Amino acid sequence: MLRRATYVFKKEERGPWRAEDNVTIEAGDSVVTSREAGRNVLGRIVALWRYPVKSMQGELVNASVVDQRGFLGDRALALLDVETGKVASAKSPRMWPHLLDFCAAFVEPPRVGEPLPPIRITLPDGEHIRSDDPRVEEVLSRATGRAVRLISSNPSGAKYEYYVPDVEGVDPGGRDFYTEYPNDMFQTGSLHDTAPIHLLTTATLSRLGEPKGDSKCVGSARTSSLRRRRPCAGSLRTTGSSGGFASEPSRYG
Numbered sequence: 001m002l003r004r005a006t007y008v009f010k011k012e013e014r015g016p017w018r019a020e021d022n023v024t025i026e027a028g029d030s031v032v033t034s035r036e037a038g039r040n041v042l043g044r045i046v047a048l049w050r051y052p053v054k055s056m057q058g059e060l061v062n063a064s065v066v067d068q069r070g071f072l073g074d075r076a077l078a079l080l081d082v083e084t085g086k087v088a089s090a091k092s093p094r095m096w097p098h099l100l101d102f103c104a105a106f107v108e109p110p111r112v113g114e115p116l117p118p119i120r121i122t123l124p125d126g127e128h129i130r131s132d133d134p135r136v137e138e139v140l141s142r143a144t145g146r147a148v149r150l151i152s153s154n155p156s157g158a159k160y161e162y163y164v165p166d167v168e169g170v171d172p173g174g175r176d177f178y179t180e181y182p183n184d185m186f187q188t189g190s191l192h193d194t195a196p197i198h199l200l201t202t203a204t205l206s207r208l209g210e211p212k213g214d215s216k217c218v219g220s221a222r223t224s225s226l227r228r229r230r231p232c233a234g235s236l237r238t239t240g241s242s243g244g245f246a247s248e249p250s251r252y253g
Contacts, residue, residue, distance in 0.1 A: 026048075027048060027062055048060070048071070051074055052076050055079075056104045057101075066197070072110050073106060075191040076119065078191045079140065079150065103121070104121050106118070121140070123139070153189075159180045162178065
């Protein structure tokens with residue numbers, strides 16, 4: 001299955017990308033499986049998204065330096081709930097129902113070996129504030145309805161709350177509950193909760209946009225923009241075979 005494969009980002013003139021490399025990937029690069037998996041071309045990158053603040057909307061970029069921690073500047077900051085000590089995550093809609101209505105972008109492109117530039121945060125009401133503004137935590141606390149701090153690294157034992165929805169045909173025992181997971185589950189030293197990079201294919205986006213009977217439970221997701229269907233890591237949208245979810249070829253291939 002696609003989600004279990006190992007990926008290499010490759011431009012023909014520079015050869016394969018290795019996990020230990022620190023290289024720049026660009027729109028137009030190929031996405032291929034590892035040598036062990038036969039090095040099959042899965043598609044080409046058509047868009048790259050970087051999310052400077054965890055669980056906020058991000059910015060479309062033409063290229064990005066990438067290493068084992070993901071895109072340079074991705075998840076540079078996160079909100080920490082002062083009361084609970086948990087990292088704010090849009091995966092907990094009861095705690096953070098409007099976090100995806102915020103948008104974050106660097107005031108200038110980050111550069112390797114230099115301090116990250118300030119981040120411009122757009123609030124749901126259209127107000128802007130920069131991450132280096134001394135009022136930023138006060139403004140964000142008022143906008144989110146919870147006392148928050150901006151953090152650039154995980155506190156010891158940091159966790160985030162995660163909602164597990166009840167999905168038809170999945171786990172007959174039922175879901176629909178909240179749980180907690182450690183932030184930076186794979187210990188990359190970043191603010192990502194799981195994988196630092198996700199691949200999202202255009203075939204999957206098309207499938208998500210298809211109507212499904214008369215169901216209204218996901219209506220808002222069906223009509224939302226690409227930016228609302230954000231994966232939980234810096235994303236690379238690829239061209240690929242049409243027909244459905246690339247992670248489930250047996251069902252939709």
